[in-house]
Amino acid sequence: SQTIHQWPATLVQPVGSPLSLECTVEGTSNPNLYWYRQAAGRGLQLLFYSVGIGQISSEVPQNLSASRPQDRQFILSSKKLLLSDSGFYLCAWSVGLDNSPLHFGNGTRLTVT
């Protein structure tokens, strides 16, 4: 069966520090991968998605970047965190197109101080 792992679960970082969140998927090949952010009191916003190795699409301009160095690995990064980067970050995967559902990890709670 397919599983998704996302870590760390909780992270507290000072403003200006770098960030690296990692997500890996097991049990499936060539998944579509996604990074979402859930800010306090708001819905989920799609940040990045990837349909293959090295292919990254950014949905919103921001202080973050994403990379996909391997088929089932998706990394969210920042060189210098801002206070506004605080939030709950969710990685997800899907296969195929159209109506296939997204499968989410348990998320990372990031607090920038």
Next chain:
Amino acid sequence: GNSVTQMEGPVTLSEEAFLTINCTYTATGYPSLFWYVQYPGEGLQLLLKATKADDKGSNKGFEATYRKETTSFHLEKGSVQVSDSAVYFCALSVAQGAQKLVFGQGTRLTINP
């Protein structure tokens, strides 16, 4: 553009009460519609989906009908339980090479015994 508007929360009900969480959408093209549920401290899980007009999605006693004429996808359950306490997200997808979901802001539901 595509957007989803959900009933504002929080919603508090007693056990065995009837539940409705309203969701309306605007979309270009013909979206698929989803309800996701987020239990405390976890990522999102797909609850149900509908892919075309008049389809009814159902799962765990929850139901939602895709109403094209009113652009709605309201979530209902006849008798809620304490274990249904969670945040519920309505979402749509208009596939464009990847399953890019647009989420509503979420509705927090609390069921009291």
